[in-house]
Amino acid sequence: MRFTSRLFSILTVLAMTVLSSDCVSAAKPTDGVLVEAESFNQHGGWKLDTQFIEIMGSPYLLAHGLGQPVSDAKTTVQFPSTGKYRVFVRTKDWVAPWNAPGTPGRFQLAIDGKPLKETFGTKGANWFWHDGGTVEITKPEIELSLHDLTGFEGRCDAILFTKDLSYSPPNEMAPMDQWRKAMLGLPAQPEKTKPYDLVVVGGGYAGLGAAISAARMGCQVALVQNRPVLGGNGSSEVRVWAKGLVRRGKYPHIGEIIAEFADSATASPGTYEEFGDDVKEATVRAEKNIDLFLNTHAYAVKKEGDAIQSVTAFNTKTGKQTEFQGALFADCTGHGQIGYLAGADYYTHEKGHMGMSNMWTWKEAEKTQAFPEVPWALDLTMDDFPYPKRFHGEWFWESGFDKDSIKDLESMRDWNFRAVYGAWNAMKNKDGKDKHGNAVLTWMAYIGGPRESRMLRGDVILRRKDIVNKVAFPDGCVPSTWSIDLHYPKKQYMKKYPEDPFISQAVFDRSVDRKRGYPIPYRCFYSRNVPNLFMAGRCVSVTHEALGTVRVMKTGGMMGEVVGKAAAICTEKKCSPRAVYTDFYQDLDRLMSLKGVERRDSIDGEFYTPKNATQLPPVIDAYIDPAALPGLVIDDENNNVQFVGKWTKGEGLKGYIGNHYVYHGRGKKAEIHFKFQVDKPGKYEVRLAYGHHENRATNTPVTVRSPQETKTVKINQRIKPPLPNGFISLGTFQFEKDQPIEVIMSNSGVDGNVHADAIQVLPAE
The missing domain is CATH 2.60.120.260 (Galactose-binding domain-like)
Structure with a gap:
């Protein structure tokens, strides 16, 4: 376990500053051209992966083909002059950290359709600039293409051309460091937005609840999401069905906003259509008080005293930087990233925490389906994992219990890849082959579904004993109806890989009232030392054990609804989130009693219900x-x-x-x-x-x-x-x-x- 104080956070920020200085120590090369893979005009079958920017410095393209090579990513590149250039590709051999045989992430870089001799994704346990040799550029514009060779998770961050044939680019890179900005010709200063009443970072259920709720209370809101879709773990990318009951307890209208867009999945993982990405986006865009910024990753914070002044983000496709100015900020990132950057007190459960899942699905085809040998995957037989019933690899495909819940996220995801492909190999090529000749792998989440990382500290830290003893906090408001559900490695499947298990079990403490719920205090939803920072979702102020009940998505979404209403009071009264509790809680009580569709156009406007609003029927209390x-x-x-x-x-x-x-x-x-x-x-x-x-x-x-x-x-x-x-x-x-x-x-x-x-x-x- 670790408690991290402001002092530690400041030291960490200083250390990151030193790292950034190291990253930019390499000068910009003469006649150098940097091409970010994410900025390719056509991504083809490659996927844009933004979940590890804080680890390796950038978004990248991933050849996620489930064993079938994906179609080429292509773009055109302008050169300042013709001549001989050395080519570097920032990539890695993703199974090298485990010394696994084979190189599954192989791909080629082609110039005007002609591949370079060097094959990439074949070296390096860490991200590095793979030297591709020299090429002769004979015209000012060429076409670049990434050609996947395997369909097994090849990855490309960027491509560098330089006429300085002895030049070495920096391997360690921080998000939007000076070297990268100089190479891309980006402005030294980001473009500033108008001042917002509330800047919400993170577009999962918690961020959606906060943004929509605040907007309907009359706040001007920016919603910043680093993925192309909304919903977080409850999107088509991850496909975890939203759990937790809404619309009950003391404030039965809390949760009505969540009910407007919650998924209709009947299983986890469900189908693409069941998660309704378009419904979530349409719900947000219908709110005139929300400016939505998709594909926008927040990576830096500016402060004035203890308070956040702005959050700086960049577009994950174009690199354009934007500084979001605001009076209030809501960290709905799941990882507590904004609070961390701002020096907020936080806690992590270092050993035995809940891990990350990458679920998968399969089906029976009409004819035999081959699957290549995967010597680099985990060496599994059918007895080494739960048989995937109902054509699903479900939530329990989970790893990373003792890994660093932030720094090791890419490693967790890649270990999950190796586990799933190893299981599929057992079904197709080993002891399951007689039964699964026609089986075909149809989907696997490349965006991981993490459960636990940083928990930001508020004025109340909710503990398991509070929930079990039903401690009645005066500001209890959001009902948590999920049992205290903690995940641990399942011993049955730990025999081959005891140092890094990949199958979990859920251990339930059913002390929670699953009908009415336990009311989570409002004081868990704002930082105790960053005076204008709210938080909602799984990074709120709870212990590891208490997280087991509050972490499910509909519950997190209701936290967001309360944060949005509290932000409106802060805006109206010009007060801090803490003062909402100490001085204006009766105002929050009144707003939490409103129906989800009730709104006002501005912070000083009159409340009304739109004529076309869908009124939810009263909850029939079970x-x-x-x-x-x-x-x-x-x-x-x-x-x-x-x-x-x-x-x-x-x-x-x-x-x-x-x-x-x-x-x-x-x-x-x-x-x-x-x-x-x-x-x-x-x-x-x-x-x-x-x-x-x-x-x-x-x-x-x-x-x-x-x-x-x-x-x-x-x-x-x-x-x-x-x-x-x-x-x-x-x-x-x-x-x-x-x-x-x-x-x-x-x-x-x-x-x-x-x-x-x-x-x-x-x-x-």
């Missing part, structure tokens, strides 16, 4: 707390309930008492006995709770038995119960103190399913 009901309530989970026969638990009919109800069909004898006593004599009304449905019995026998009398009534359970909370009266009875009493439901002679939930005993008036 859960009614027995303790919140009057009288004596005995739920089906109570120790004083006895079952005869095997009853099935159900949650499909909403409005039930406790965690579920039970039901039983016709046929084999079944009974349920609710047993109780009263603490003083008198007349009592006895009620039964059930859920009505067309498949329920019209003649369910229910008997009330006491020493004084026995009475049986028959209930039509296809009809909605007439009393509040799903109850029907069984009658009024005289009960004596401490005598045994029971209510018995059976399936004797019924014409449908019988449904039992709870009984309620109330003093008769």
Whole structure:
């Protein structure tokens, strides 16, 4: 474990400054031409990978072909003069860190269709400038193309031509360092934006919730996302279905914004269409108060005192730099990157943290499908991994538990590649080949789905014991309904690679109320030492254990909604995020009670609901707390309930008492006995709770038995119960103190399913 203070962050920034100085120590070569791979006019089948910019300094193109060579990336290049140039390609042999045999990332660089003699992606465990020899440039404009040879994750960052044949470019590079900017002829200073009320960095669920919420509260918002699509882990690129219940607890309208764009995936990974990238983007672009900046990576922060003054970013395709000026900033990057750059206090769980997943899918084709041998992949047989049922390699394809959760991200992703290709090789070429001759790999995420990295520190650090003990913070607001779900390596699959497991298991602590949720405090959503920094998503102020429940996407999205509303108060009152809690919490309480579609056009405007807004129906609460009901309530989970026969638990009919109800069909004898006593004599009304449905019995026998009398009534359970909370009266009875009493439901002679939930005993008036 590590706690990182402001002092450590400052030292880190100084160290990065020294590194940047080393990076720019190499002078710009005479007649040098730098071509960024991401700026190619046509990417062909190569993918733009932006997730490791902080590690290796740049976006790059990735030949992600699942074993089939991808189509060429092409561009045209202008040269200042003709003549002899030395060519360098910044790349790596991505399996070299493990000394794996073979070079799966091989590719060629062609000039006007003629490939150079050197094959790239064949050397170097780290990113470096691979010397491609010399070429004669005979005309001022040429066509460059990247020609993939394998389909197995070849990668190209940039290409350098120089007439200085002895020149060596710098290997270590920082994002947008001076050498790169000089080579590209970029302006020394970035273009400045207008001042925004709120700059949101990160376009996952948390960033979407923050941006849309703040915009609807009248703030001027910039939403900065370094990918071409929105949704983060919940996009078509990663395909993790969004979990966590919304619209419940003290503020049932929180989550309505998330409900507007949340995915419809029925599995994880789902299909491209299920994740609705276009719906997310359309939802954002419909907000007049949001300026959206896709393919824009934030890499630097300017401060005035302790506060952030601006965030500088560059376009991942063109290199254009933009300085986003703002009064408030929201770190929704997942990695806490903006907070880190700003010197915010943060925490990382160094060993045994949750890792990164790269999921995959496959299908059965009509004819035999070959797959090449992959000696560089993990050497697996069918017993070394869970068989991918339902044509899915699911969430548990996860690694990196003991690696650095920031610096080793590319290594984690590449290890996942080796694991998946090793498993697929086992299915296709080893002990699974007789069964999987027609199987074809259809998709694998090259954008990793990380679960845990930096957690920025707020005025409250939410801990597991707070959640388990249901500590009621006065600013509890966002309901977390996911269990405390922590991932660990699954020992069954650790035998071959115990130093770096690639299959995980989920260990659940079900102390969280999964119906109503545990309310996360607002004070977890702003930095304790950077006065104008909010955070939402998995980088909020929690411990490793508490992250296990708050980290799911819909919960993170609701955090964003609250941050957006708090940003509006900061803008209106000219106060800090902390002051929203100390001085203006009643204003936040009021805004959190608004419907998601309610808005105002400016910070001093009037609230209204657009005429064309889709009004969500009220939430039918699935859960009614027995303790919140009057009288004596005995739920089906109570120790004083006895079952005869095997009853099935159900949650499909909403409005039930406790965690579920039970039901039983016709046929084999079944009974349920609710047993109780009263603490003083008198007349009592006895009620039964059930859920009505067309498949329920019209003649369910229910008997009330006491020493004084026995009475049986028959209930039509296809009809909605007439009393509040799903109850029907069984009658009024005289009960004596401490005598045994029971209510018995059976399936004797019924014409449908019988449904039992709870009984309620109330003093008769």
